[in-house]
Amino acid sequence: MPATLTRQTLKELLAVKQTPCLSLFQPTHRSFPEREQDPIRYKHLVRQLEDALKAQGYGDTTELLKPFKALVDSVDFWNFNRDGLAIFGAPGYFQIFRLPRPVPELAVANDRMHVKPLLRIAQSSDRYQILAVTLEAITLYEGNRDGISEVQLVEGVPKTIQDALGHDLTEKTQSGFPQGYSRASERGDSMQLEAGGAGRQAEVDRDRERFFREIDRAVLEHYSRPSGLPLILAGLPEHQAVFRRLTHNEHLLPTGIENDPSLMKPDQLREKSWAVMQPVYLKRLSGFIDQYGESHGQGLATDQIEEIGHSIVEGRVATLLVEAERAIPGQTDPSQGKAMPASEQSANTPDLLDELTVWAFEHGGDVVVVPKERMPTQTGVAALYRY
CATH class of the missing domain: 3.30.420 (Nucleotidyltransferase; domain 5)
Structure with missing residues (x-):
């Protein structure tokens, strides 16, 4: 049965240490006939996972991919679509989330779960x-x-x-x-x-x-x-x-x-x-925006990305406001809290806002996703400090 998207389930995902970690994201459709294409797109994404594992030198991946492939022809599974789908797998681990918002198609094989799209959804204030x-x-x-x-x-x-x-x-x-x-x-x-x-x-x-x-x-x-x-x-x-x-x-x-x-x-x-x-x-969002204005005047808030990165890993950030639907490519180093916008980017260049979201979550901060029209800063992010 699909899991409920909560802070606890996100922590459990980030705590998975078995490798390789597989993460699959896909937009889905609630009604016929649009949802007829969903299992076809899903099969293509599973094939991408398989190709990525082979490229990374993994041998027999039959058992690892077995629960993913079992869903391809499951009529019952595809009859209960929402707007998005996220599936995670690792040796001895498999978890499904049905999502209330669409997500980009993505298939990632890495040494940790790719949870950034989930974090943005989980921390949205309108749920x-x-x-x-x-x-x-x-x-x-x-x-x-x-x-x-x-x-x-x-x-x-x-x-x-x-x-x-x-x-x-x-x-x-x-x-x-x-x-x-x-x-x-x-x-x-x-x-x-x-x-x-x-x-x-x-x-x-x-x-x-x-x-x-x-x-x-x-x-x-x-x-x-x-x-x-x-x-x-x-x-x-x-x-x-x-x-x-x-x-x-x-x-x-x-x-x-x-x-x-x-x-x-x-x-x-x-x-x-x-x-x-x-x-x-609206009242909750206004509260955060007002708090940012007051805290900024007292030196307890900032919208500077590089400063925010350092402050998060130091444990100073209590609340991180992130602009919805915005991406800022950059260079990161979580061990040092380094987060700097990049002048050049490639397909593998990380999104700074997603990176900061994960860091804040891992260091015990609250993350609030704010619509563009209500975001109190132009940088796409704002941090409220504990001290």
């Missing part, structure tokens, strides 16, 4: 999740300003009320408790409430609360805390009220989508969710 709740089931989505995709829930996250409550779920034919008695009959009241009365309604309400508690716990544990993404609740107003009273999820936004999500088309859900998320996104 969020949607928890769509009804009385019967839930659906989790992840998205950004451009689109949303359903998240395939991991084991341990109940999809339906039956999954969550099992045999403790009140039967539809009984009047109250699982034993078949209503509260009134247990008290010996002369006027008992039959099926559909207040006794049964109390049990339905109790089941709903238990279901929502289980969902809240599982989503928080498996998705919200690992990803750190804002969570938007979609559900009827009465369900919103109950869920918000019970939740412990600190990532849940105070504003939700007060509609029955089962009756909404994906485009409607995306439109309404972005209307909720956009003010949060």
